[in-house]
Amino acid sequence: MNGSMWDGRDDLADVITSDLSRRLSTATVLFHHAVAERLGLGPTDHKCLDLLYERGAMTGSELAAITGLTTGAVTGVVARLEKARHLTREPDPRDGRKQILRPVFDASPEIVEVFGSIRDDAAGLVAGFDDHELAAIAEFISRSIDFSYRRVAIMRTEAISRVKEKDHDR
Structure with a gap:
């Protein structure tokens, strides 16, 4: 290290x-x-x-x-x-x-x-964080929020597709 x-x-x-x-x-x-x-x-x-x-x-x-x-x-x-x-x-x-x-x-x-x-x-x-560090932290958190909502949408779409596939296979 x-x-x-x-x-x-x-x-x-x-x-x-x-x-x-x-x-x-x-x-x-x-x-x-x-x-x-x-x-x-x-x-x-x-x-x-x-x-x-x-x-x-x-x-x-x-x-x-x-x-x-x-x-x-x-x-x-x-x-x-x-x-x-x-x-x-x-x-x-x-x-x-x-x-x-x-x-x-x-x-x-x-x-x-x-x-x-x-x-x-x-x-x-x-x-203790300077302005540049705080801006980076704020940007990371903002991106994390967007990422999380995007992944929620993807996972829900995948789950719906799986349910439809199972129903179709029956």
């Missing part, structure tokens, strides 16, 4: 794209399970609420399409989030059979408390 933990660019790139990314993914899943538990939500409910915060109001069908959940599963998620006062439902003005799901941003002081504490603690993660 040459003064760093890794030997050269190829070694570092391999560690980032395999070991570190996998470990970060696992840690992130466990982290969000703990956040959900702290908020009295299930992990799926928590991430659906997070999608509503990120993307804004949408229908249950749209939420199902984004998450890959069945519309029946989304109905359960919505009922639990509504009961916990994290979202409201209103009729879709374009289609009366559908409902618009709206996150309630000020519903829970507990959410503000939990995420305020996390945000304060996370600020230490970027302390």
Whole structure:
């Protein structure tokens, strides 16, 4: 090793794209399970609420399409989030059979408390990086998000194809 933990660019790139990314993914899943538990939500409910915060109001069908959940599963998620006062439902003005799901941003002081504490603690993660390093980290995270959504779409398409092939073979 040459003064760093890794030997050269190829070694570092391999560690980032395999070991570190996998470990970060696992840690992130466990982290969000703990956040959900702290908020009295299930992990799926928590991430659906997070999608509503990120993307804004949408229908249950749209939420199902984004998450890959069945519309029946989304109905359960919505009922639990509504009961916990994290979202409201209103009729879709374009289609009366559908409902618009709206996150309630000020519903829970507990959410503000939990995420305020996390945000304060996370600020230490970027302390000590210069502007160039922070730009590189932001670019990597942005690319990782795009990569993840792209891989989700590919895997869902593959899964649908497999189901159709099995049905065709019967």
